[in-house]
Each structure stands twice: as C-alpha cells, then as structure tokens.
Amino acid sequence: MEREVRVRFAPSPTGPLHIGGVRTALYNYLLARKLGGKMLLRIEDTDQNRFVPGAEEYIRQSLEWCGIELDESPWVGGPHAPYRQSERKPMYMQYAQQLLDSGHAYYAFDTPEELDALRARLTAAKVPNPQYNSITRSQMRNSLTLPEDEVKQLLDSGTPYVIRLKVPRKEEVRFNDLIRGWVVVHSSAIDDKVLMKSDGMPTYHLANIVDDHLMEITHVIRGEEWLPSAPLHVLLYRYFGWESTMPQFAHLPLLLKPDGTGKLSKRDGDRLGFPVFPLEWHGVDAETGQPTVSSGYREGGYLPEAFINFLAFLGWNPGTQQELFTMQELIEAFTIERVSKSPARFDQNKVRWYNEQYLRAKPDAELAQYLVTELNEQGIGVDYPADKLEQIAGLVKERATFSADLAREAQLFFERPSSYDQQVISKKWNAQVAGGLTEFAKALPAATDTTPDGIKALLTQVLEQQGIKIGQVLQALRVTVTGASAGPDLMHIMSILGPQETAERIELAVSQLPA
Template sequence: MERKVRVRFAPSPTGPLHIGGVRTALYNYLFAKKHGGDFLLRIEDTDQTRFVPGAEEYIIKAFDWLGIKFDEGQGIGGDYGPYRQSDRKEMYKEYADKLIDSGWAYYAFDTPEELDNVRKEFEKEKKNFQYDCNTRSSLKNSLSLSKEETNSLLEKNTPYVLRFKFPKDTEILIHDLIRGEVRMNSNLLDDKVLYKSDGMPTYHLANIVDDHLMKISHVIRGEEWLPSCPLHVMLYKAFGWESTMPEFAHLPLLLKPEGNGKLSKRDGDRLGFPVFLLEWQDPISKETSSGYREAGYFPEAVINILALLGWNSGTEKEIFSLDELIEIFSLERISKSGAKFDLEKAKWFNHQYLQLMPNNKIAEQYLSILKEKNIDICLEHVEKIVGLVKERCNFVADLWEQSSFFFLKPESYDEKLIKKRWKDEVPQRLSEIVIILNSIEDFNSHTAHDKVHAFIEGNELNMGQIMNCLRLSIVGEGKGPDLFEIMALIGKEETLERINIAIETIGKNE
C-alpha cells in the first residue's frame, strides 16, 4: 500500500521557535520533498493557558525567512483545515465520546487538588503515584463509581476529564524508523488525560485525531515524545485506525553545549549563541533574545548547519544546498544520540556561504551598513572592495572591520609597527615614493606596483621595510589585502595624501 507522504510540523505557539524545533521542521520538510509529499503546518494550541501573543505569526515569519515553504496549513490554507487546534475544538468532543462508548476511555472526577493530595500520600510512603490500572479503582471515576453515581455527577455538571483506559498486561510495540523496535508494557503506563475539564483535548487526543483526519503518513518529532508513543499507538487501535496509522520517527534532541539538558526556549541568549531564528521580544517581560538573522547568518547556512546536526550524508561533503539535501536526505542516516551546537563550526559554515555568494549581492547588503555610517559610495566600488576582503569574513558585518580603511583615513598608527619598522630613513624614502607615484599617469595597482618595486630594487632597499611602512601610512596598521589594490581603489590622490600625512605625523608627536 503506497500512500502519499504527508508530514506535519506542529508547534505550540508558546513563544518563538528554537533551533531544535526548526531542525525537526527541516527534517520533516526534507523527508516530504524527497518523497514528493506534502509538508503542513499545524498549530497545537490546546493549552490555552500557555498562549503567547505573536508566537504564531513569529513561527510563520521565521520559516519564511529560512526559505522553507509549507504546502498546507495555518496561514496557508488547504483541504484539511482548520489547521489551528483551537479552531477544531468542536470536533474533538465527538471523538472523545467515541472512546467512552467503546470503553477505551472513562470519566474521571478527581479534582487537581485531590490528585495532589493522593500524590503527597504516596510520597510519604516513598512511592510514586500514577493514575493507572492499579490505582484507578480507588479513585473517583466512572470505572470505580456506579452507573447511577456517574450519571448523577454528570447531570450536576461536575467538572471531569476523560482518561484513556490502558488495558492490563499488554505489550505495546513501536516501530521507530530511527530506533527500531521499542517495547513497553501497558501496566507501567498511566491513564493519560485525553480531554480536559475546560473542554479542550490534550495533545495526545488532538494529535491523533488530526493526524488521522489530515492523512499524515509519517510522524517525525523529537525524542521527548517517545515515552508517550505507546499511548498514541493504542489510540489508533482504539479508534480502529491501525491500518492508516502513520509511521513514527523520533529524532535525537539538541543539547545545551554545557552538556546537560535539552535546548529550550528559556535558554535565550545565555548560551553565547542565538537559540532563535529571528530576534524575539517577550510580550510580557519585554526581554529580547537575538536571532540568527540579526546575527548575520544566511538562511542557507542555517539550514546547512541544522541539517548536519544529527544527520549526515555518509560522504565527506558538508556544504549542501537545500535541493541537494532534499536529494540525499534519509531518515536512516539520522543518528540516535543528541547533538550539541558548535558555535565555531556554525561560523565556518557561514564563512563558506559568504565565499559562495556573488560579490554584488554581498555589496548590496554591505552598502546598507555603510549608509548607516554615513558613507556615500557606489555599489560598483563596494563590489570591488568586497572581492578583496570577503575571504577574511564570516559575516557581512565583518566587512567593516576588514575594509573600513578604504573609506576612512587612519586616525592613528599601530605603535608596535612603528617601533619595529619606522626607521629614521623611512620618511625620506616615502617622500621619494610620493614623487614617483605622483608621476604615474595611468594610476592602477599594476603601475603602482611596478614603480614602487623598481624604486626599492633600484635603491637596493629592504622590501619588507618599505612595504610595511607604506601599509602603515595608508591603512594605519599591518593588515589588509594587497596594498597596491588598496591604493588603486582609494585612488592616487588619496594615496599620496595619506602617505604625506603619515610622514608628517609618525614620530613627530612624542
């Protein structure tokens, strides 16, 4: 039975997405596209107390930036809507009732306070309380109560929840596409709440009903869901949907770099690298957390970084475009253990993408940074500068550090370099070079190079001595690309001016 691949990414709008969630979405996307299937976005907002305004919009915007497109879902549309669970509220009741009718679920009238007390009682005896096949008969529910008692409670509108009735002594087998077979015994599993007293389903009920109705073929989600997967499998069985039950794949988690715990939204900026795709401001605390976009990462690089955090192609290739990833992605090559984010490698990836990007594209972005610094210059010129210095940069913003001297005269001169290189005869030699450079009609990097080299050789001077001092005069320190290229780009006049200023300044103010 070949069925169309349909996968979903189902975040809860409790805040911005962190990169772990983004990676889960990416793997879903790659899997769907690889198999010519659909990728949908479903908003799981069954917990109304955790609603965070703006989160849903943020999620959509974040994927928009990343360049990952949903085929269907919230904010996109499709034939299986609505795609926000709170908008599907009415239909869950019907399915919950079906479970009551078939005996797979039961009413539980215990209040949260009562359950708390039971838990405390158990703790006193160093035992752990679980609402399950061993304890449910002593609690307040439709299994322990008589039919009359139950009905009377219902008639009085007593708040209740619906719990799943796990059968006794049943082994539940999960076929996980990443982990193989996982077995669990039903006696150890608790009777999870399926339907809450506020009239909303829990994740467990809602996700099974929706996945079924939306014809989801594969559930690819984080490992934190593995323990509740037996419940999900049992629910498919209870509904009689076993034949169309999706296949499961539980992804390893993204861990905090310090070594303990999974990455979480609350990590914000604390870890020294962005945890979110886009900058996020908490609507209540007003605290802002940085994003990859704002930190200067390219979306293509972020995709590449995330793809390789828990998956590899089996080859030694590491730079992949989205299309290449779709081509070779497979669930089998996902590793089983959690991965820590490596900031240094992330920067390296961005560096690779910066080198791959055409200079005019980079120049466009750099131009807006230059504008902010009140530097008015044409794109063509910036493009040339970018070509000379981009290999030294990881981010577009690094360009300034590597090329500010193209736009500004040195304000000071590197002291160490002066000490080492600025010998007494240097000013005289540089004055001679000024005259030589000034005599060049067609001033460019080649002519300047030839003249200066001829001068150095003709006078049997030390190449390093002259070149370093010339660089110091023009750049202010010992860095930068080929000096003659710099001279050509800033022009003859500016070049001469800078050398003259250096001759007049260096060594005179002490």
C-alpha cells in the same frame, strides 16, 4: 495503493522556536520534498494558559527565513483547515465520545487536591510508579467507580470533569520506529492520560492523534522527548480503529547543550554566547515581567543556507564526504535511515565555518550590494563605481565570518585613517622611511599602470632610487594608507583606492607623524 506522503510540523506557540524545533521542521520538510509529498504546519495551542503573543508569527517568519516552505498551514490554508487546534476545538469532543462509547475512556471527577493526595499516598507507600492507572482508578471518583445515576447527576449539574483513557492493565504495546527499530512498552507503564481537559479543550495526546488522522499524516517526525508517549498514541489509534492508516513514527535524537549535560534549552543561548534561536526574540521574563531579548542567527549575521546546512548535519549525514549542501541537495540526499540515534551536541565553531563557506561562495556583486547598504546605515558615504565595490567585496570576504565583518573590513576604503597604529609607528617610522614614502606619493599621480602589480613595480622602483629596501617601509606604508597594522593585501588596497587618494593619504600621514 500508495498514500501520498504527508508530514507535519506541529509546534505550540509558547515562545520562540528554538533550533531543535527548526531541525525537526527541516527533517519533515526534507522528507516531504524528497518523497514528493506535502509539508504542513499545525499550531498546537490547546493550552491556553501558555499562549504567548507573537510566538506564532515568530514561527512563520523563522521557517520562511530558513527556506522551509509549507504546503498547508494556518496562514495559507489547505484542504484540512483550520490548522490551529484552538479553532478545531468543536470537533474533538465527538472523538472523545467515541472512546467513551466503546469503553476505552471514562469520566473522572477528581479535584486537583484529590489527585495530589493520590500521588502523595502512592509515593509514601513507595509504589514504583505512582500514577492514575488500572489499579488506582478504582479508588478514585470516576464513571468506573461511581453509580451510573450519580455520574449522570454530576454531569448534569456541571461538575468539572476530564475524560481519561482507560489503559489496559497488562498489554505489550509495540511500534516500529523508523530510527530506533522496535520499541516495546508495557501498558502498565502508561497512566490513564487525560484526553479532554475540564476546560473543554483536548490534551495534546487526543488532539494530536485526531488531527494527524484527519489530516492524513503518513509520517510523524518529532523529537525524542515524545518517545515515551508514543505507545499511548498507538493505543489511541487502535481504539479509534485507525491502526491501518497509523502514521510511521520517527523519533529524532535530542540536541544537547554544548557544555555540561541535558538537552538544549531556550535559556542556554545567551548564557553560552551563541544564539539558540533562528531569529531574535523579544520576550518578557516570566518572573520579573522585564522585557528580554534573545539573540538570533539572522541578526548574528548568519546566512540561512549556512544555518540550515549545519543544522541538517546535526543528527544526519549523507554517508559521503560532502559537507556543503544546498537545500535542493539536502532534499535529494536525505533519508530517514541515515538519521542517527544518538544525541548531538551543538558546535559553535562548525556553524561559523559553514557561514564562512557560504559567505565566500556568494557572488561579489551580491556582497557589494550588502556592503553599500550596511555602510550607508552607518552613515558612511559610498561613492565607488560598481566594479570597484565588487573588487572590495572580493578582497574583503576572505577575512570575514559574518556579513557584518565585510563592512568593518571594507571601511578603510571609504574613510581615511583617523589614527595610526602606534606599535608600527614606534618601530618602523623614521626620517628615511618618511622620505621614501613621500617620494612614492609624488610619483603616484603619474602612474600609468595602476594594477596591484603596477603599483608594486612603481614602489620598488622609487625605493631603489632612494636606496631603501621594500621590507623597511611596507608596514609603515600600510599604516599611512589604512591606519592599521593588518588588513587585506596592500597593493590591492592602493590599486582600488587609486593613485590620487593613496598619495594624499601618504602625504597626510607624513605631515602628521613626527619623523
């Protein structure tokens, strides 16, 4: 019988979620939706030392902003609640016990100092891979080496202990990764991983396998950094007797720094001048204790659709020439087979381009709405009718990359120039031009056709009477009306401004600028 597809995104709340994590969540989501399955989120907070307040809420808001919906999560619940590992703490010990009983795990009483000493000894002896394993465990203090009654006595006296997995000495562990094909690792490369920590919490490895099994996860899609520990996980499934329902693994290629080398880290963002986080994050510097702010895509003016579209293409592509995809289209087109093996470098130009595309595709009415709120926030009054606002939005959006550019570009419609571009004035301004423009201003209020074409016709006609060529005044006219040397089409600007306001602006400029 076919099992229902169930995937999970399992972040740990140790700080803001960066774009690599968002992409992992996205691919999980796309696969779940594509296959009609369920997407769940599980908080992996088994390390209480690394807990960061606010991180969980940040994750929730980030996914929401991105449009990644969760069917089961700590916040909406679900059939396998709770979805926070810290709240599932009581259930892990029994599974560790199961492994203890079947001889696949053992107690270890070594202190941190003893562990350090082991490592130091092995390193000094130039052992190729120094680790706590099938060979070295015989020299350590654990339930394999200690007499049974001493183990019991240590346990009874409350001596701190961990539970380690007894990894076999020689065995090939293999699994078929959905992205990479067969991956084979020899068990000698895996150490006796701690399963239960001395604080009674499971480690990631144990909790992950137990929860994925209990939550009936069918596909584990996660970053490539997990590839080396995947064989360990396979071993765990085997020892639990869960191999027949073991999820399929898919290890995603890493996201690299745009410059230099290495995987993208949380610190790269502000160093390189682009966000690595979906949302702005207010944190605390671990060393100095000073508050820190890391920029986010949302605050940077990126549209979530653009951000998601871009992110989807970092490591995946549909195999067609189509570049623009809505979430729905991504869901339909997504297959795990088309995820690439090689790491991807982040490209700032491409995200910007995506944002421009999505911004321009927005209805003018929606952009107008944004414009009004933004301008009001800046304390600029907006008293245009809706249709004019839409015209403004439509005119200005071709010049914008971010939504914030809209307000900046549109400002000229709401505020008269406070200064005039000196370059243009010194080159183009003279008595004749001033005279011509004055005549134009006089003619404007009586204009019958106030469309861009009508205004242009009027301007041409007035200038002809003056014996002035249009090319001589156009730049100057733009400066009198907008103050700037560049901007949207001037005829459209004057048309939207209306003859009265345009005329007044021209007259104001003429009165202020020495001819």
